Amino acid sequence: MPLRDLLLGLVIVAIWAFNIIVIKLGVEELPPLLMTTLRFLLVAALLVPFHPVARHQLPFLMLLSATFGTLHFALLFIGLGQAEAGTGALLVQMGTPFATLLAVIFLGERLSAKRLLGLGLSFGGVVVLAGGPSLPSPLPMSLLLVSALGWAVSQLLIKKGPHLAPMTLAGWTALFAVPQVALGSWWFEQDQMSAMINAGWFGWGAVLYTAVMSSIAAYGLWYGLLRRHPVSRLAPLSLLVPAGAVILGIVLLGETLNAHIVFGGAMVIAGVGLIVIRFRALLGSV
Template sequence: MPLRHVLLALFVVAIWGFNFVVIKLSVEALPPILAAALRFFCAALPAVFFVRPPKAPWWLVAGFGLAFGFALYSFLNLSIAWGMSAGLSSLVLQSQAFFTMALAFVILGERPRRMQVIGALIAFAGIAIIATERMAATALLPLGMTLMAAVSWGLANVLTKKAGRVNAVAFTVWGALAAPIPLLGLSLWVEGPQTVLSALAGFGWREMAIIAFLAYPATILAGAIWSWLLGQHPTSAVAPFTLLVPITGLLSGYLVFGETITLIEVGGGLLVIAGLIVTVIRGRASEPRVRFD
């Protein structure tokens, strides 16, 4: 990947790492599934009135929205509301890189290169070290729901890749449109109409700022850049960058909530970085350069 594309991927990593802190704030301020519904409602509207639909099959756009918006954030928001810390959530969710590679192999026939597999294994060892350090304080159900969120993200990545080189902003915005109604329906069913109405009645500037960050920088901007990168490069070359999200997620959790970072976690983080370096090494010197235009 060209250096400019690597820097774009790292920019997305920084946003998504801090995103977990803001998600935790959102589920403390609002019912968790309702928070996800408001996030994607704001991400889709009013943008859909100004952005043309992407040149991709409607089922791919809707499938991406349901996988990335409905499934991922239903599982993730509930897991954080039920006890997963912001830092540990950012860590466990990055198993999506491996689900992405596996699904891309099954659905798209993409075969990761040997160095990518080795790098992923090194990074996974780092994630396992950090998870072992933090797992004792985490219930099994929230952990399992975070893993389901990771599977959902992996599916969203593969659907994005299958869509090809479409307009990334249009794909993200119109995909987001598929999520709010199912999320709102799930919120009314799980959290109850009275809880939803009470939360909406008390919606203020703090809640608005939280949802605005989740909807625009974390969903539209970062999601559009990510979709564009997936359209330019093999899935197995892009997805491993998210293995750095636990680093920014753990740091954000420490700075905002005082979540501690131990020496063992630092060691695991260094392994994650080492795995990423190995993963993005070019397997072939003839890899074509892609212009950003």
């Protein structure tokens, strides 16, 4: 991989790792479902006018908005409001093992010994993380794992659904998710108007960063790299995101590094690595 593309990949990793910190700070000023709603509104406003879709594609996009927009993102924001950023970033990585299991069950994909070992390590890592002090109760872990499951279901839907450009998917799923998450905010949260009026740099900055930097800029750059390089080369870079989030959580938020995060996180990352990295292809391209 040329040095320019490697550096670009590291910039993307940094954007996504910092995104976890930004969400954590943002939900301290804005209720999580309200913040998710505002983020979706901004993403939709920036993308939908420039990415039209056919009418027959709308049902698929509405379904995807429920799994990817509401189930994944809404629960991610809520879960990160109650868990440490580093732990949350590690638990969200369970989307890959979940997607692997769903592909085996519903798509008939075969489970190799390497991927089976990866699944065992990943789920073992979750057990270790669950025993640590960085989760105040079982609730945030459950929310983050269901968020990861929502991501996994969405990946299967995208794989089997109509072919649409990534920014088209992002814009329209955000648009259809707005009323779903807004209804959740209206039902479960209070004083939304007061929260928006009183929100400062962290709250509104989080809305802007998660919409523009993480969802649009970073993903746009990432798919550009995917067009130039095989997945086997880029997968190891994506595994740096949770490690970066752990480090940023310690440096910027004063979170602590304990044995549960070290060993549990290492198990999760190693397990996901075994699932996603094609080592033969990677070695063959060196």
